[in-house]
Amino acid sequence: MLDDDIRTTTSATILADGDGDSPRRTGVWFIGGRGSVATTATLGLHAVSRGLAPETGLVSQLEEVAQAGLVGFDSLVVGGHDVGTHSLADRAAELAEGGVFHPALVAALREELDAADRRIRPGVPAGGHQREASDRIQQDLTAFRDEHGLDRVVVVDVSSTEPPAPDHPALHDLDRLEQELDAGRAPLPPSSLYSYAAFRAGCPVVAFTPSTGPNIPALADLAKEAEVPWAGRDGKTGETLVKATLAPLFARRALHVRSWAAMNLLGGGDGRTLAEPAAAVSKTTTKALTVQSIVGYPVEGPVRIDYVEDLGDWKTAWDHITFDGFLGTRMTMQFTWQGCDSALAAPLVLDLARLVARAHEVGESGPLAPLGFFFKEPIGASTHALDEQWATLTRWCARLAPTP
Amino acid sequence: MLDDDIRTTTSATILADGDGDSPRRTGVWFIGGRGSVATTATLGLHAVSRGLAPETGLVSQLEEVAQAGLVGFDSLVVGGHDVGTHSLADRAAELAEGGVFHPALVAALREELDAADRRIRPGVPAGGHQREASDRIQQDLTAFRDEHGLDRVVVVDVSSTEPPAPDHPALHDLDRLEQELDAGRAPLPPSSLYSYAAFRAGCPVVAFTPSTGPNIPALADLAKEAEVPWAGRDGKTGETLVKATLAPLFARRALHVRSWAAMNLLGGGDGRTLAEPAAAVSKTTTKALTVQSIVGYPVEGPVRIDYVEDLGDWKTAWDHITFDGFLGTRMTMQFTWQGCDSALAAPLVLDLARLVARAHEVGESGPLAPLGFFFKEPIGASTHALDEQWATLTRWCARLAPTP
Amino acid sequence: MLDDDIRTTTSATILADGDGDSPRRTGVWFIGGRGSVATTATLGLHAVSRGLAPETGLVSQLEEVAQAGLVGFDSLVVGGHDVGTHSLADRAAELAEGGVFHPALVAALREELDAADRRIRPGVPAGGHQREASDRIQQDLTAFRDEHGLDRVVVVDVSSTEPPAPDHPALHDLDRLEQELDAGRAPLPPSSLYSYAAFRAGCPVVAFTPSTGPNIPALADLAKEAEVPWAGRDGKTGETLVKATLAPLFARRALHVRSWAAMNLLGGGDGRTLAEPAAAVSKTTTKALTVQSIVGYPVEGPVRIDYVEDLGDWKTAWDHITFDGFLGTRMTMQFTWQGCDSALAAPLVLDLARLVARAHEVGESGPLAPLGFFFKEPIGASTHALDEQWATLTRWCARLAPTP
Amino acid sequence: MLDDDIRTTTSATILADGDGDSPRRTGVWFIGGRGSVATTATLGLHAVSRGLAPETGLVSQLEEVAQAGLVGFDSLVVGGHDVGTHSLADRAAELAEGGVFHPALVAALREELDAADRRIRPGVPAGGHQREASDRIQQDLTAFRDEHGLDRVVVVDVSSTEPPAPDHPALHDLDRLEQELDAGRAPLPPSSLYSYAAFRAGCPVVAFTPSTGPNIPALADLAKEAEVPWAGRDGKTGETLVKATLAPLFARRALHVRSWAAMNLLGGGDGRTLAEPAAAVSKTTTKALTVQSIVGYPVEGPVRIDYVEDLGDWKTAWDHITFDGFLGTRMTMQFTWQGCDSALAAPLVLDLARLVARAHEVGESGPLAPLGFFFKEPIGASTHALDEQWATLTRWCARLAPTP
Ligand SMILES: NC(=O)c1ccc[n+]([C@@H]2O[C@H](COP(=O)([O-])OP(=O)(O)OC[C@H]3O[C@@H](n4cnc5c(N)ncnc54)[C@H](O)[C@@H]3O)[C@@H](O)[C@H]2O)c1
Ligand SMILES: NC(=O)c1ccc[n+]([C@@H]2O[C@H](COP(=O)([O-])OP(=O)(O)OC[C@H]3O[C@@H](n4cnc5c(N)ncnc54)[C@H](O)[C@@H]3O)[C@@H](O)[C@H]2O)c1
Numbered sequence A, B, C, D: 001m002l003d004d005d006i007r008t009t010t011s012a013t014i015l016a017d018g019d020g021d022s023p024r025r026t027g028v029w030f031i032g033g034r035g036s037v038a039t040t041a042t043l044g045l046h047a048v049s050r051g052l053a054p055e056t057g058l059v060s061q062l063e064e065v066a067q068a069g070l071v072g073f074d075s076l077v078v079g080g081h082d083v084g085t086h087s088l089a090d091r092a093a094e095l096a097e098g099g100v101f102h103p104a105l106v107a108a109l110r111e112e113l114d115a116a117d118r119r120i121r122p123g124v125p126a127g128g129h130q131r132e133a134s135d136r137i138q139q140d141l142t143a144f145r146d147e148h149g150l151d152r153v154v155v156v157d158v159s160s161t162e163p164p165a166p167d168h169p170a171l172h173d174l175d176r177l178e179q180e181l182d183a184g185r186a187p188l189p190p191s192s193l194y195s196y197a198a199f200r201a202g203c204p205v206v207a208f209t210p211s212t213g214p215n216i217p218a219l220a221d222l223a224k225e226a227e228v229p230w231a232g233r234d235g236k237t238g239e240t241l242v243k244a245t246l247a248p249l250f251a252r253r254a255l256h257v258r259s260w261a262a263m264n265l266l267g268g269g270d271g272r273t274l275a276e277p278a279a280a281v282s283k284t285t286t287k288a289l290t291v292q293s294i295v296g297y298p299v300e301g302p303v304r305i306d307y308v309e310d311l312g313d314w315k316t317a318w319d320h321i322t323f324d325g326f327l328g329t330r331m332t333m334q335f336t337w338q339g340c341d342s343a344l345a346a347p348l349v350l351d352l353a354r355l356v357a358r359a360h361e362v363g364e365s366g367p368l369a370p371l372g373f374f375f376k377e378p379i380g381a382s383t384h385a386l387d388e389q390w391a392t393l394t395r396w397c398a399r400l401a402p403t404p
């Protein structure tokens, strides 16, 4: 059961020329590069590199994962697209004021933030002439790679969550998609346009948001064709993370879950976006799957995401669970999670960039099922249980390990 | 890391003559047979056998565990020792009134309860002439086995938690122990006396309480010598179960746990016993180990058990956790668990009896490390993480599986 | 500030002929007489009368309230309307199975339940010829009064919550309303039709639901004209009760409430009704007013009501509050309320019937502001703070007290 | 019932010469002047005076309280005793780092903090020659009053909680006490020695800690004799505040409280002190009284205070309440309070200094029962219910109001 998630893994012998220690320069290209997650990741990358902060939260620094032979933090260069124009330093100052990290870090890393800021290019809005937009994105990616002498560039989508995209035949068929783009039309939601351009430019993609992104048949085919790997979707950082950890308890103790209700309160930019019901649909859909998929039967209960401006980046979730034990005895569990969203997401984004870069290096392509550990909706994988995902991830990392 | 817990497993070939379907009659002998856990287990065994209740809560009925080839519920016969004299039916009625199970079950199973009641023999108090007491216990066990034509009898300790036993040289040396017993002295706490007698009678032991029981060098040697397996200690049913499930989340996401405080409120007989500080020491000690052992560093925070008579069997636990994320950001999680203690413990007691019986059947002896999944203090095992314990348990069950 | 709520109170001298001890027979007529609240109230009335249950939950038995000189439980006779046809005894058995009260009470009071059952008349649906329907309701009320020799009948609306009623000129003008009814039309929502008929029959009304009921100008005028008192609306039994108690803490300690988010989970018949968004609007609107009205400024935060079938009558609410203290320090409070809705509502319904009957006896008419203590939306009163409501209620009861 | 708390109130005519607007210079003398509460109060006083912070948390700025005619913040001068020697500015910086207030305030008010620092005199330890110590304290107080031209000095005890003092005949008899002091002995706990010296110097006292302080017969007599008022004891800032607010809900709804369990987690200096069981006794005793006193019958349940260093000043309390409703139905409520202790206590300390100064001005003496609103153990008052305390406080303030 654990093994079916690691279909894509290449054999250890191919890894022989991979070398965990060689200075492989790698680009991390953030779609939404001026957002909270990207800003925290950018600042944090430099803080950790320069020894100003510990490695807390970085899964890729745990021995079981690091064994994969990942690129060093020193070798990462950050760039990105964003439709916003505020400076990274300003956003970082705001986040520090909101308690996401210590203000001293912003002062100490001002130069690094400004340099990264200059590498952020204007994003593309919805609609327009998507062939032209795609060409421009590819040029940005290629220019970035060339200018910084990068071995590869991983595109990481951390832009605002989109509403679910209306269906279109072009999403299901790559040829049809190319025709539409050539015709100057705009069949793709922006997140998918970025993925299209990334794959065309030979770049792996991390879909950290619940938006459509690479997750349509036409782009899945393109990724295979272009021989690039991708991973998604929707980073698992808070309430769903706890669900994925707790639900196995009920399954393995043969306790019957009768209801699981979830309320999420959040402020911040992401909260504002999700306050719009259309965008929230993408999110609550991916969140609701977790429990049912782990226990193996439908479980009633609402999943709510509500905007509370005052909470800022501090997402607060309350879950209430009723379950039956032996002889039908009814019991209850509830938890409250008070997490800082950007501080939880940022290290995962760096972990994913490093892991996907390594997968690219050893020649993997298509959806990377072993990365399900990181996602609310683990594309290509069959389990939502965190423990099984961890076992799968670490076995995969062991296989990616460079031979000594 | 996972594998070091299954040292005791015998090879699959030995299992060839084990046959999961043959009618192997097995005795379950409860020390504390009139207590809440034993009463619920006795009632529940018959309720499930007769199809009056679903299999909820029975881990041994999950496919991954059942594959070990376990004795059927129909083939279990319950007996026991207790120092109390109230009837099983009366205790069952009390538990039903307290909401532990439906009153209709007590009415429907009145006959079975009365029959089991007649198989409960007077327990032994602390002190006295322990050689004589031990002989009497052995006779009780042998008579039970003979009278009911049992293939084996598993002794399950679900009696009141003892205060920690004072140390004595006889606890560390089997010869010395025998001399003390022969001399008419009483070096053993009652729980260990029962284990001694069980081993001498060739019976496997399940130490479901935090009392000393079989967990002293002299008895460990005796079990090996007598070639009987045993498992312990202290059933993991509530707050510690959640700890064992949640702590891995922090470890695997590289989140640093700064404090973990736990308050347990409980009424009932067990609550009354633990309200005495001396008895509580045994319990809070085993509970505190879990988190530290999983995350790998010391974590501050009190562990409290308080008696609230009004709660009866409904144990309520509140845990409050503080942790650091990326860049040192402080976050908080808390949970409240409202579980029915006896309803949680009773099925595990049946699971353990079946699993230990199977281990005995295939010739295992000594502490059964793969059963750590069930215990707060998993004797012989190195991990407290529930997911690793599950993986170990199910692999062990696969090896015990009868060859077709 | 406290005093402006008791405008309607008549002077103590008028009360001279009121006599708290005389056997004044009083009818309690439930709209929704077969629902959970009405069933629990009916059963409970008899349980308390016959000494089978303590007076827990009955505010009208507290000395400060009882001093008003209320009719005895023995002198209450229950009847009602309902559109459903299941028997009271069946509903009571269901509620007992769900843990609302002990099954033994249902057995012991079977006769009383059956007698009450026979006094429940068919309810009226929405629409139809409302003059005819009203006439029939009035006849039912008058027949009940005559048959049982009652001094008065208090009509208590505990029927299913309606969606908000569409506005209509007839709701604002009694003459216009009469014309519409005469013309065979149906301008009123059912809850208001019952109130219309009650007032016409000279009966006081308790609006325990959030439905429109008597709370429209045309009916307010009618009540004055008919010289009958009424009280409303929406019984305050759970989360709002806690809000009304806690919000004054913040106000009086000058702590600034920044957000107050509320999630309500409930099953049962009421939960099913509220699961329909249209009906929920009535409820969330009255719930949201409380905090803002007490602290005196707008407070952000969602108010959710979600249906979780499994919870049955056990409403579970979680509220999360953020607030500022001295120097702007941010703090948090949260609470979880696990209440049994019908057990909380039923005694209030009896309290209100007794209090409104007493008000009628002493000649009060129109909305009874001093009863705000009982309601989420206290008609006629200016405060939502429970402590001020309590002070107002008890002072009013002191004035209603029969002179010795 | 409400009125019996305001026995000490002088009549309004006496207040005629009191004038709320005249510049009455008032000293606030902190015992424990370098502690967290005193530091926050000192910083906050200047922050509010200079308009750098809003008046949040200051009860004395609410209209109902301010009407008493209180001295302006500009007219307060801070001094104190402390046995510690760290600077106020250093402690303030630490508190800011711990999130108690914004670091910018420390920078902006550096000068004011340093000036206050210079007015803190060495404290007296336990034991020694208490007559000499008392003389020195009186000299410090008199010198402070003279140097700053103060109309009066209010002594506020915010020093570390003492263990309960051993009883001694001198505590019960003022003459006997004087003899002991003259004889060079040390019968008083330090907190009471400070109170003794304060009363001798004609200064009112606020006992904000649970220590003995003025609360012994000998000192009560001295205060009367010296015609100075005092108030105490143990500021009500967190879990007890919520208890005092919530318990009336149960009382007034006739709900029967069956158990009320409380767990308090706290770090900081106060937490460290209370981690010593002897000191904690003073605290848990005053905390446990609240509920029982409000509902009027004994309620079982533990009250725990545990030290969790990591929490710093952020006290986290969890309370779990079980109660019966109508027909004996069992229900549950729980709350979690996450408050910043110093930010909650500091404004109350300023409120109390202003209110006690006003009482002194109008000639009140002895324990000020109307200030029970502020204390866990309200000396001289009969109620613990926050709402009744609020009513009493505001009526008292109305009587203190200067005539226009
Ligand atoms: N923080 C978490 O824990 C977490 C977890 C899972 C998923 N996510 C997802 O990550 C994303 C980012 O979250 P955030 O908190 O940083 O949000 P944010 O609002 O702070 O940042 C989003 C950024 O995307 C930019 N953007 C919007 N449309 C764009 C476009 N078409 N092209 C380029 N840039 C565009 C915005 O200008 C903004 O700077 C969200 O979709 C969120 O749902 C976050
Ligand atoms: N219920 C749970 O979730 C759980 C979990 C882990 C461990 N346990 C442990 O299981 C044990 C039983 O719990 P319970 O709730 O049934 O308690 P209980 O008090 O209801 O029952 C204990 C029984 O042991 C009997 N007993 C006491 N001393 C004895 C002796 N010397 N010989 C024989 N019998 C003796 C008592 O008379 C009583 O009938 C306790 O030690 C408890 O700590 C329970």
Ligand SMILES: NC(=O)c1ccc[n+]([C@@H]2O[C@H](COP(=O)([O-])OP(=O)(O)OC[C@H]3O[C@@H](n4cnc5c(N)ncnc54)[C@H](O)[C@@H]3O)[C@@H](O)[C@H]2O)c1
Binding pocket: C031, C032, C033, C034, C035, C036, C037, C038, C081, C082, C083, C084, C123, C124, C125, C126, C157, C158, C159, C160, C161, C162, C190, C208, C209, C210, C234, C235, C236, C237, C238, C268, C269, C270, C341, C342, C344, C345
């Ligand atoms: N239980 C509480 O704590 C509480 C608190 C405040 C308000 N309320 C309100 O009390 C009402 C009753 O709650 P419940 O739990 O008993 O609900 P319920 O669904 O069990 O009962 C409602 C009853 O009303 C009847 N009914 C529906 N339409 C009718 C009509 N037109 N004429 C006559 N009868 C009609 C139904 O047949 C049903 O028997 C609801 O409106 C609820 O919102 C309840």
Ligand SMILES: NC(=O)c1ccc[n+]([C@@H]2O[C@H](COP(=O)([O-])OP(=O)(O)OC[C@H]3O[C@@H](n4cnc5c(N)ncnc54)[C@H](O)[C@@H]3O)[C@@H](O)[C@H]2O)c1
Binding pocket: D031, D032, D033, D034, D035, D036, D037, D038, D081, D082, D083, D084, D123, D124, D125, D126, D157, D158, D159, D160, D161, D162, D190, D208, D209, D210, D234, D235, D236, D237, D238, D268, D269, D270, D341, D342, D344, D345
């Ligand atoms: N913060 C709250 O919410 C709160 C509420 C109620 C009561 N209290 C009480 O207020 C007191 C102060 O709390 P804190 O958090 O500021 O504690 P703290 O430990 O930060 O400060 C106490 C100060 O008292 C000084 N001190 C000790 N013994 C002394 C002595 N003999 N003479 C003079 N100074 C002495 C210490 O040096 C220290 O500076 C404690 O007793 C606490 O229990 C606080």
Ligand code: NA
Binding pocket: A245, A246, A248, A249, A386, A387, B245, B246, B248, B386, B387
């Ligand atoms: Na797990």
Ligand code: NA
Binding pocket: C245, C246, C248, C249, C386, C387, D245, D246, D248, D386, D387
């Ligand atoms: Na109150």
